[in-house]
Amino acid sequence: MKLEKQDMDKVVVIVAARYFSQLGWKWVDVRNETSAIYKAYDELKEQYDKYPYMSRDWYVSNSATKNIHMCEKWDELAELMGFLRDYGQYFDFLVKNERKSFCIASADGILDSEERNAVAAARKLRCNVFVFRVDVPQDIGFELMQIGGGL
Numbered sequence: 129m130k131l132e133k134q135d136m137d138k139v140v141v142i143v144a145a146r147y148f149s150q151l152g153w154k155w156v157d158v159r160n161e162t163s164a165i166y167k168a169y170d171e172l173k174e175q176y177d178k179y180p181y182m183s184r185d186w187y188v189s190n191s192a193t194k195n196i197h198m199c200e201k202w203d204e205l206a207e208l209m210g211f212l213r214d215y216g217q218y219f220d221f222l223v224k225n226e227r228k229s230f231c232i233a234s235a236d237g238i239l240d241s242e243e244r245n246a247v248a249a250a251r252k253l254r255c256n257v258f259v260f261r262v263d264v265p266q267d268i269g270f271e272l273m274q275i276g277g278g279l
Contacts, residue, residue, distance in 0.1 A: 129268055133235075136264040140233040141220055144260040154224045155231075156196055162216050168193035169209050172202075198224045211253055218246035220260075229256035237261035 141157070148155040156165070172187045184202035188194070199205040221231035230250045232243060237259055239247065247257045
C-alpha cells in the first residue's frame, strides 16, 4: 500500500516524540498544544492583574503550566507568544534539554522558504532548531487476516 504524505508526516512526528522521551527531554507538540500555551499565558496575565503584589516572573516560574511553555520569566513567555503567533505553524515541537529548542519533523529534511525564515527567527531568539528527518517508506506491506465467525 502506498502511504500518503500526511501519513508519512504522522510517522515522523511519532518517531521524534519517542526519541525526545527516550532522551528524557521535555517536549510539547506545538501543532496540537499552541492553544494550551496561549491559555497558560492568558491565565498568568489574569493572575498578575488580580494580584499584582507578586512579580510577573514569580507567576511564570511557579506556574503549574510551566511544563507547557517552558519559560522562567515573563519577558521570555511574552517573546514566545509573539514567536508562536508569527511562526508557530512551521514547527512541530518545542523541546527543552539544556536549552529551549524548536523542531521541525520531516520525512525529507527539505525546508521551504517560509520554514527557513521561521528557523532564522527562532535563532534570533537564541533558540536551537532541529530538523528531525525520518526515512519513512513510501510503500508499506500489510496483511489482512480474517478470524472466522460472523453470520
